Amino acid sequence: MSMQSMSMLGMSMLGMNILLAGVGGQGTVLASKLLAQCGMSRGLPAHTAETIGMAQRGGCVVSHVRIGGDMFSPIIPKGQADVIIGFEPAEAVRNLDYLKPDGTVVVAKHAIRPTTDTLSDSSYNGEDMLDYLKTKVRKLVIVDGEKICEVCGSSRALNIALIGAASACGAVGFTQEDMAAAIHTLMAPKYVEANLKALKLGSMI
DSSP: OOHHHHHHHHHHHHOEEEEEEEETTSOHHHHHHHHHHHHHHTTOOEEEEEEEOSSSTTSEEEEEEEESSSOOOSSOOTTOEEEEEESSHHHHHHTGGGEEEEEEEEEESSOOOOHHHHHHTOOOOSHHHHHHHHHHOSEEEEEOHHHHHHHHTOGGGHHHHHHHHHHHTTSSSOOHHHHHHHHHHHSOHHHHHHHHHHHHHHHOO
């Protein structure tokens, strides 16, 4: 049996819990749908759910993805996430209590300042949050999402870059080929090429 087949067998028996945390407008929900599609394409049950903060761009968005295993709720229990994919450093920290002790955090390097922070003229830039993650998480992958988006020519490429990085470090149990197939399945043809490029760049961690 191949290593890939063994990985999928283990996921079907034990399950994979993936939590995505970001803010409105970053493509968190689409990323969760792509991960679920990867599972379903391999015949595994997949559940997704979102908890959304302020109903506006910039509000907190948390997506739960549960694949395989005996799962009766789409919401990941605290302390059970195999991986947290943080689209923004503070959002990764805010949801850290979902992570397993040996879990992985894949996080975007650059911060997004919330409206309240902008109005108060504070100096939040995400660096303190990244430093905190370095002290709390053994398996931490930091992705320069802004650089990847610049190369791809689209500010909307961050979500694909992050799941590419999560795949490359083995945190989600799917290959780049699985991810690419999901992109072809769920995205309009005019967006496929740019997103495949973001996937490849994200995997070069």
